[in-house]
Amino acid sequence: MAQNPSAKSVPRPPTLAERHSGIPERLASIAQEAKEKLYSKKTLPESVPRLREVPRLPPDTTRESFDRAIVELRDSLGAENVVLNDKPLEDGWYIEHPNTHDAFHIVDQEELVCSAVVYPESTAEVQSIVKWANKHMIPIYPISMGRNVGYGGSAPRVPGSVVIDLGKRMNKILKIDAENASCVVEPGVSYFALYEEIQRRKLPLWIDTPDLGGGSVLGNATDRGVGYTPYGDHFANHCGMEVVLPNGELLRTGMGAMPGKNGADNPTWQSFQPAYGPYSDGIFSQSNFGIVCQMGFWLMPETGHQSYMITFPHDNDFANIVEIIRPLAQQRILGNIPQLRHVIQELSVTGLPKSHWFPGPGRVPRDVVRKHASSLPCGDCAWVFYGTQYGDPASIKTQLDMIKSAFSKIHGSRFFLPSDLPPDHYIHSRAAVCSGVPVLRELDWLNWVPNAAHLFFSPITPTRGEDAKIVHDINVRLHKKYGFDLFPTLCVAGREMHYIANIIYDRSSQDEKRRATALMRDLITEAAKEGYGEYRTHLLFADQVAGTYNWNNNALMRFNETLKDALDPNGILAPGRNGIWPKNFRGKGWQLMGAEVENAVGGGAITPKL
Known part of the structure; x- marks a missing residue:
């Protein structure tokens, strides 16, 4: 090797x-x-010889018809903007990621691959690609930048689809309105790019960024991602979309549906979300009902801020911590969307490998975690809470006094400011993110194992200790069963929490992949039995997760399928995304509901035998 x-x-x-x-x-x-x-720590080669047909053909497409269709597309967009996926597959890393497959592949690297990648320069070119796909009945799979890591990256759910990479040539910040505190961006604008442009213009505005700043602002919002300032719900803070529908028609949502004066954009497009009539924006998030080519966002006026960290000594403090958070969040005393993390993550964010802390096989024992934590700034603790308050110094002091008083009810809790901790401590990265500054620090925990990849298990629970404990206990038990360290991060609001478990595995190990897949499958099943569902998942588990939302004889899925069939009668746009299959794919074995993913690890196929 x-x-x-x-x-x-x-x-x-x-x-x-x-x-x-x-x-x-x-x-x-x-x-x-x-x-x-x-x-x-990488032992995998950059690439290995491909064993399957190159490029992988779309379903029900002959080589001759595919070649003719590609010639036609190249004539329309330019040969340099239509690239066949016939080269070696390279996983790269976060900054230099592939758009041909999932860099964090669970099943065989060649399984979830596209046939070609196309690079449009404008909304009009996206429309022409969609019309081309309908003409040739070739499935297309749009990506913004392809950094949906942990959830499938750039991989199309249907192998052989043509990936539409919207980021490479559609990466313009179309507008920043300082007075309105809003902007309009194309899919290829990253959090890094938007932040740097605002700084260049010296505008008193913040963006809201996830833990890593390289992802698409538009793409993260359409997948309902979250950040950590008061504007942390990204989709809730979008305002206005321009969407190419599956038939190639162009739609503007919200106030954008009303033409502005003399052909200009409507001046209130980024000011008011719903406009008149049914509020349609939501159907274009986590769906395959359209391709979002422009999106407006509200930006946060800059303000004073103070980050802090609170540690708690015992594992069984967990439910009490959640109970204290709820009223603080509901009363808007907590300034942002804070994080509650288990102390093992204080080890992982140092960037040091698991072998540094524990050279033995299997999970890091709890007593070993405690021993090493005692030598770190957090001390011997079990849970670490990261929060940030906003406003003028007097209001921040009042807020912090209330927060300290509330959490002091947990015996042994300790409060830290960034100034109390070393310059290389993780709190400084959190302080940056919570003040709208995109960073890279979250890459460090990928050093935990060689060839590291990860899956996210991301259920939602009410902000109640008893509910959070049920989901946490399921995670503790199943991570132990399958031999994985548990890395839980809770993003806590006043009424709900995102419980995000990060399953880190070595993608060179077929055994670890199988165990990670089985763990994921069991987590989804057992959480759903208790009434807790994921808000977002890896594309290979989309069918299973969608299947858990089955109240009233799958009324929600039947509704989604009705919309899909009406908007996309040819079933060309991202079939299978988030479990929504068009009629020409249904009942043909495409759904993955049981152990199919686990069984495909190591070279098996997930595609049906047609």
Whole structure:
């Protein structure tokens, strides 16, 4: 097996000035260090010979008809903008990720691959691609930037689909309205790019960013991702969309449906979300009902802020912590969407591998975690709470006094400000993210195992200790059963919590992949039995998760299928995304409801035998 390259041989990551998906110059050295760390633990080769047909054909398509269709598409868009997926597959890493497959592949690397990648430059070109797909009955799979890591990346659910990479050439910040505190962006605008442009213009505005800043602002919102300022619900803070429907028609939602004066955009398009009539924006999130080519967002006026950390000594403090958070969040005393993490993540975010802390096989024992935590700034604790307050110094002090008083009810809790902790401590990264500054620090936990990849298990619970404990106990038991360390992060609001368990596995190990897949499948099943469902999942588990939302004889899925069939009668747009299959795919074995994913690890196929 090929060995990892030396640190000196690792090429530097591209910057924003060189590539739309690059990093700001201010983070160049940090990105280089992160890349070298990841590559130093890599044992997989950059690529291996492909064993299947190249390029992979779409379903029910002959080689001759596919070749003719590609010639036609190249004539329309330019040969350089239609690229066949016939090269070796390289997983890359976060900054230099593939758009041909899932870099964190669970099943065989060649299984979830596209036949070609197309790069439109405009909404009009997206329309022409959609019309081409309908003409040739070839499925298409749009991506914004392809950094949906942990959920499937750039991989199309139907192998052989043509990926529409919207990011490479549609990466313009179309508008920033300082007075309205809003912007309009195309799919290829990353959090890095939007932040840097606002800084360049010296505007007193914040963006809201997830833990990593390289993803698409538009793409994350359409997948209902979250951040950590008061504007942390990204879809709730969008305002207005331009959408290409599956028949190639163009739609603007909200106030954008009313033409502005003399052909200009409606001046209230980024000011008011619903407009008149049914509020349609929601059907274009986590769906395959249209391709969002522009989206407006509200930006947060800059303000004073203070981040902090609170530690709690015992594992069984968990339910009490949640009970204390709920009224603080409901009364808007908590300033942001805080995180509650288990202390094992204080070890992982150092960037040091699991073997540094525990050289033995299997999970890191709890007593070993406690021992190492006692030598870290957090001390010997079980849970770590990261929060941020906003406003003027006097209001922040009042808020913090109330928060300290509430959490002091848990004996042994300790309060820290960033100034109390070393410069390299994780709190400084959280402080940046919680003040709208995109960072790279979250890459460090990928050093936990060699060739690290991950899956997210992401159920929603009410913000109640008893509910949170049920889901947490399921995670504890099943992670132990399948031999994985449990990394829980809870993003807590006043009425609901995102419980996000990060399953980290070595993608060179078929055994770890099978166990991770079985763990994921059992987590979905057992949480659903208790009434808790995921808000987002990996594309290979979409059918299973969608199947858990089956109240009243699957009324929700029947409704989604009715919309799908009306909007996309040819079934060409992202079939199977989030479990929504068009009529020409239904009943033909495409759904993955049982152990099909687990059984496909190591070279098996997930596609039906047609």
